[in-house]
Amino acid sequence: MNDSVVLRTEDLTKRFGSLTAVDSVSWGIESGATKAIIGPNGAGKSTFFNLISGVLPPTSGEVEFHGERITGNPEYKIARRGLVKTHQTTNIYEESTVFDNVRIAAQTNRTTFNMWSKASDLTTVNDQTERVLERVGLTDERDRMAGELPHGLQRKIEIGIALATDPDVILFDEPIAGMSQDGRREMLTVLQELSNDPSLTTVITEHDFDIIMNLAEEITVLHQGAILTEGTPDEIAHNEQVQKVYLGGD
């Protein structure tokens, strides 16, 4: 792996009692790339994301971000360094407007926040919030209460909250799960735009293979916590081992 690797894991492992949910995973991603992590139910995808983003501490192994060890750091510290994971609408303040939800995140942005913010900084925060709303297609909903919005739009707020922190790396954990056909199409457009941004590195886990084929340059397949194989979407789509694990065989 070369110098442009922004995030990497080495022998990353998580055990829950006797179950090894993530098993010695060594993986990495170059700056600006879009990669996917896939695998059947229970393969360890969410746990892997939780270990990288600091939601869970690993049992063993390492996580490096920009060449520095972040293993076991809490989620808020990792987010401040520029690595965030989207949550499934659990971060939203339902009683606040869409604008305020994103603005609060922009205010805690590692580059703009300081306790003695000047008026000019607030203008920056408001401008940044507007830009993020535009990017995720929520400008028309900016003054609505977040709690009133349908699920698909709330998922966009979550992505807006992540983007407002000005991250280098975003981990998308099943971004279209439970969405309507229209919602999925809209979300795919947003995700495509983000994956084309060379200043953003994106990692996505998703059950919908069409979405993965449309977004990822490289796919890692997890099976029983370990890496089964890695390759381009085309290679993975034609890989017999992958087909077998998805059909439930070994």
Ligand SMILES: Nc1ncnc2c1ncn2[C@@H]1O[C@H](COP(=O)(O)OP(=O)(O)OP(=O)(O)O)[C@@H](O)[C@H]1O
């Ligand atoms: N907090 C926990 N305590 C005990 N076992 C857990 C915990 N979290 C996950 N597991 C187990 O670890 C394994 C991997 O789970 P994980 O949720 O990471 O898989 P996944 O690939 O994301 O699955 P899905 O596609 O169904 O979301 C599963 O067997 C799961 O039951």
